Amino acid sequence: xxxxxxxxxxxxxxxxxxxxxxxxxxxxxxxxxxxxxxxxxxxxxxxxxxxxxxxxxxxxxxxxxxxxxxxxxxxxxxxxxxxxxxxxxxxxxxxxxxxxxxxxxxxxxxxxxxxxxxxxxxxxxxxxxxxxxxxxxxxxxxxxxxxxxxxxxxxxxxxxxxxxxxxxxxxxxxxxxxxxxxxxxxxxxxxxxxxxxxxxxxxxxxxxxxxxxxxxxxxxxxxxxxxxxxxxxxxxxxxxxxxxxxxxxxxxxxxxxxxxxxxxxxxxxxxxxxxxxxxxxxxxxxxxxxxxxxxxxxxxxxxxxxxxxxxxxxxxxxxxxxxxxxxxxxxxxxxxxxxxxxxxxxxxxxxxxxxxxxxxxxxxxxxxxxxxxxxxxxxxxxxxxxxxxxxxxxxxxxxxx
DNA sequence: AAATTTAGCAACCGCCCCATT
DNA sequence: CAATGGGGCGGTTGCTAAATT
Numbered sequence: 311x312x313x314x315x316x317x318x319x320x321x322x323x324x325x326x327x328x329x330x331x332x333x334x335x336x337x338x339x340x341x342x343x344x345x346x347x348x349x350x351x352x353x354x355x356x357x358x359x360x361x362x363x364x365x366x367x368x369x370x371x372x373x374x375x376x377x378x379x380x381x382x383x384x385x386x387x388x389x390x391x392x393x394x395x396x397x398x399x400x401x402x403x404x405x406x407x408x409x410x411x412x413x414x415x416x417x418x419x420x421x422x423x424x425x426x427x428x429x430x431x432x433x434x435x436x437x438x439x440x441x442x443x444x445x446x447x448x449x450x451x452x453x454x455x456x457x458x459x460x461x462x463x464x465x466x467x468x469x470x471x472x473x474x475x476x477x478x479x480x481x482x483x484x485x486x487x488x489x490x491x492x493x494x495x496x497x498x499x500x501x502x503x504x505x506x507x508x509x510x511x512x513x514x515x516x517x518x519x520x521x522x523x524x525x526x527x528x529x530x531x532x533x534x535x536x537x538x539x540x541x542x543x544x545x546x547x548x549x550x551x552x553x554x555x556x557x558x559x560x561x562x563x564x565x566x567x568x569x570x571x572x573x574x575x576x577x578x579x580x581x582x583x584x585x586x587x588x589x590x591x592x593x594x595x596x597x598x599x600x601x602x603x604x605x606x607x608x609x610x611x612x613x614x615x616x617x618x619x620x621x622x623x624x625x626x627x628x629x630x631x632x633x634x635x636x637x638x639x640x641x642x643x644x645x646x647x648x649x650x651x652x653x654x655x656x657x658x659x660x661x662x663x664x665x666x667x668x669x670x671x672x673x674x675x676x677x678x679x680x681x682x683x684x685x686x687x688x689x690x691x692x693x694x695x696x697x698x699x700x701x702x703x704x705x706x707x708x709x710x711x
Numbered sequence: 712a713a714a715t716t717t718a719g720c721a722a723c724c725g726c727c728c729c730a731t732t
Numbered sequence: 733c734a735a736t737g738g739g740g741c742g743g744t745t746g747c748t749a750a751a752t753t
Contacts, residue, residue: 326721326747348738364739365722400741412721415742420719 323357327366331356335363336371369412376408380417388414389422393436 323331338354344367345353347360356363369375380388384406391402399411399418406414426433 324723346738361724361739362722368740369721397742411741416720419743424718 321357322351322359322362324362327370331358332366332371335366339367339371365412369410372410374408375410377413380409380421384409385422388418389426392418392422392433396434 327335334354334356335350338350342353344350344364347364350356350360350363351358354363358366387405388402391405395401397415399415403409403411403414423433426436430438432438
C-alpha cells in the first residue's frame, strides 16, 4: 500500500520539545483530551505532527509516569519478562506501572543488555554465550521450548490486551469526555493508567481476572482452574489454565479440545504449593526437584507432563495440541522446561548491580551457576519461583498471568 | 583546561495492525 | 473486498552531558 509519512508536511517542527510546546500540549489534552492525534496539533496550536504529540504525551507528559532510576524490583521484572517475551517492550511495560515502554527499552539497551553481555550472557537468548557444550545435550532445545512457550504466551497476551482494549473502548467512548487525560495504555491493558478513571471497569478485564486468580492461587492454595477462554468467548488466543491443589495428587488437567492438530495449544501448570502464602515452592522441596528426573513423567503424542514427586510441592506441566513430543525434552529421563539456568544468571546479574541488596526470594542464591552449567533442577526451580514471584508481586492490573 | 570518548535518553522513522469507508 | 487512516510498536538515530584522556 504505502502511505505518506505523517510528518511529511513542511514547516512542522522536529526535535526536542520546548517547555512552551509541552505546556500547549498539556493544556490542550487536559482540557479536551487528545481525540484524534492527527488533528490535535492544529487545534492545540502546535507546529508538530500528531505522532510527535502522541509520543511526547505518552512518553513524557502523561501525569502517571514515574521517572528516574529503576528499582531493583523493576530491573528484575524487566530481565525476567525479557527472557520470556523478548523485545516486547509494551508488554513488559504493563508489568511496570508508570514506566513507559520507551523508557524500559532505553534502560534495557543502555544498562541491562550491557550488563548481561559483560557477564557473558547473550541478552537475546539469556543463555551463556559459551553455550556450545550445553547445546549438545539438549540445552538448545530447552531454550527453544521456552521460546515456544514465550511465543505462545505472547499470542495470548496480545489477544487479552485486545480484549481489554475493546472493553475499554466501549467504556471509554463516554469516559473520554470525562477523563481529559484520555490516556489508554499503549498495550491496551490499562496498567499504566492507574490514575485514570478506568478502574471500575477492571472487573471486566480478562487480565484482571487472570491476575485475581493468581492472587488466590498464591494466597489460598485452593484449587483454582483459570481458563481465560472462559472469560470471553471472543478471546482468540491460546488459553492458559493454572491449577493448584493442596495435597492433591499430581494431575494432568484436561484441556479444551482433544489435542488434535488444530487445537489450541495449552499449557497447564498444576502445582501444589508447599507454601500456603505465595505459591512459591519452598526450599524443603529442593531435594525433590533435584530428583525430579527420577520421578513420574509421562509422554504421549499430544500431552506431556512431568510430576516432580514433591510431597509438598507438586508441579505438573502439561502441554497439549500441536506441540510435538520433540518440542519437549526428556533429557536423561529429566524433562527440561525452559532455560533452566536463567534465574542463576538473573541473580548474578542483579548481584552485579553494585551495592544494592537483594530483597526477594529467588535471589537467595549462592548458586552461582554463571554459565558453568550448574544444577539444572535447582536452577529450574528457582527460575519458576522467580516467575511466580514476579507474577505474585505484579500490579493487579497486569495483563499477563 | 581542552579535546575526545562514552553513556544516557528523547525523539524519530518505518512498519504493522486494525477499524472504517 | 480493497483502500485508507489512525494509532501502536520496536528499532534506530542524534543530541547532550558526563567521564576520560
